[in-house]
Structures are given as C-alpha cells and as structure tokens.
Amino acid sequence: AQTVTQSQPEMSVQEAETVTLSCTYDTSESDYYLFWYKQPPSRQMILVIRQEAYKQQNATENRFSVNFQKAAKSFSLKISDSQLGDAAMYFCALLPSNAGGTSYGKLTFGQGTILTVHP
Amino acid sequence: NAGVTQTPKFRILKIGQSMTLQCAQDMNHNYMYWYRQDPGMGLKLIYYSVGAGITDKGEVPNGYNVSRSTTEDFPLRLELAAPSQTSVYFCASVRMIGTQPQHFGDGTRLSIL
Numbered sequence: 364a365q366t367v368t369q370s371q372p373e374m375s376v377q378e379a380e381t382v383t384l385s386c387t388y389d390t391s392e393s394d395y396y397l398f399w400y401k402q403p404p405s406r407q408m409i410l411v412i413r414q415e416a417y418k419q420q421n422a423t424e425n426r427f428s429v430n431f432q433k434a435a436k437s438f439s440l441k442i443s444d445s446q447l448g449d450a451a452m453y454f455c456a457l458l459p460s461n462a463g464g465t466s467y468g469k470l471t472f473g474q475g476t477i478l479t480v481h482p
Numbered sequence: 483n484a485g486v487t488q489t490p491k492f493r494i495l496k497i498g499q500s501m502t503l504q505c506a507q508d509m510n511h512n513y514m515y516w517y518r519q520d521p522g523m524g525l526k527l528i529y530y531s532v533g534a535g536i537t538d539k540g541e542v543p544n545g546y547n548v549s550r551s552t553t554e555d556f557p558l559r560l561e562l563a564a565p566s567q568t569s570v571y572f573c574a575s576v577r578m579i580g581t582q583p584q585h586f587g588d589g590t591r592l593s594i595l
Contacts, residue, residue, distance in 0.1 A: 367524075398583065406570065408525075408586035454524055458579070467532055468513045468579030469540065472524035 365390045365457050369473035376445045377481050384440045384476050386455030394460040397438045403451040450480045484508050488573050488587035495563045495594045503558040503590050505573030513576045514556040518569040563594045
C-alpha cells in the first residue's frame with residue numbers, strides 16, 4: 364500500500380515570489396512515478412510536473428521544479444515567479460510502476476495544499 | 483478530441499435514490515478510473531478498469547457499481563444514495579500506465595440530501 368502526505372493545508376505567496384509545497388510518501392515499490400497536479404476553482408485536474416523515481420535529475424517545467432529526495436521519500440514542488448493564475452489546490456500523487464503487472468495505474472493522492480497568491 | 487467527458491456536471495439526489503454517472507473517452511484508452519474527492523481532501527479511487535469487460539475495486543468501492551461493456555464508456559452506478567456519498571466524482575483514463583499521465587474529466591458534483 365502507498366501513502367502520500369501533504370502536511371501544509373494552506374500556503375500563501377506574494378506575486379513574483381517563490382513558494383515551496385511539501386510532499387512525503389511511503390511505498391514498498393522500488394520503481395514509481397510522482398506527480399504534482401493543480402486543481403483551480405474550475406475543478407479541472409491539470410498535470411503540473413512528473414518525476415520518474417529512477418531518474419536522479421529533478422524535473423523542471425518552466426517556473427515549476429521539484430526537489431526529489433528518494434532516500435527521504437520527499438517530493439517538494441517549487442513555484443518560481445508566482446503568478447495570480449497559480450492560485451489553486453495542489454495535489455501530490457504517487458503511481459507505482461507496472462512491474463509485475465499489478466499496479467494497474469492506480470494513483471494515490473495526498474490531501475492537497477491550497478495555494479493563495481497575493482497581488 | 484473531446485478527451486474525457488463526464489455527465490452530468492451537477493446533480494442533487496434524495497437519500498435512497500439511484501443514479502448513474504456517465505464517463506466516456508474518445509482516445510481509445512485501455513485504463514479507466516473513478517475517483518471521489520470529498521471537500522478539502524484528495525482523490526480516492528473507487529473502481530478501475532483495465533479494459534472492456536474487466537473491472538476491479540479501488541480503495542472506497544462500497545455503495546457503488548461499475549461496468550465496462552465498451553472501451554469508450556465506464557459508468558458509475560449509485561444504487562441507494564446516502565449523504566456520505568456527497569462528493570465530487572472524477573473519471574480518468576490512460577492508454578498505457580506508467581509512462582503517461584492520466585487524463586481527467588471535469589468532474590460531477592453530487593449532493594445527496
């Protein structure tokens with residue numbers, strides 16, 4: 364079984380500043396994927412960034428980057444140059460690889476962090 | 483492409499009523515999923531399907547049923563609605579698991595009064 368924990372129910376940041384959202388996880392799998400999803404008030408689930416656990420290099424997508432610490436089972440999201448449009452609920456999620464054909468793509472989500480961006 | 487389409491977007495049910503939440507995808511995806519999101523919480527897996535005719539329970543299946551007669555459609559059935567089933571329901575799909583992210587529908591907000 365997998366668990367994903369987001370310990371920050373709410374975070375806030377000033378526009379143009381940088382904010383980091385925390386995520387820790389637990390899994391017995393040796394290979395897995397980690398994701399950050401953004402959910403704006405429209406309820407859409409938007410993929411922000413993805414990290415393969417076998418890759419040591421941290422993923423980056425424009426203003427979004429992660430700090431992946433495999434040994435510590437930590438996967439934080441850094442948002443640089445925050446914009447008003449970044450305001451949303453952010454979810455961390457874990458997907459075991461399908462080695463052995465047993466994961467079936469089942470995502471495990473954290474509880475979410477509400478990010479507020481102040482102008 | 484429409485992607486993942488969920489209907490209806492909103493619904494209010496009375497306790498004990500039944501209804502079906504519809505989910506359709508036009509991407510020829512093999513894997514489909516139903517999640518529920520309670521207020522202020524993350525998504526939890528209700529049921530999933532790895533292909534037409536094959537379904538299995540997720541983390542919170544009680545009170546729900548699913549079927550997958552075609553690759554495109556994956557309806558979720560509530561037989562006897564209870565207040566605890568008030569939630570936002572998301573359907574998602576993916577062609578091959580692991581290498582690709584799941585595509586999500588826009589959700590169905592369901593209130594049971």
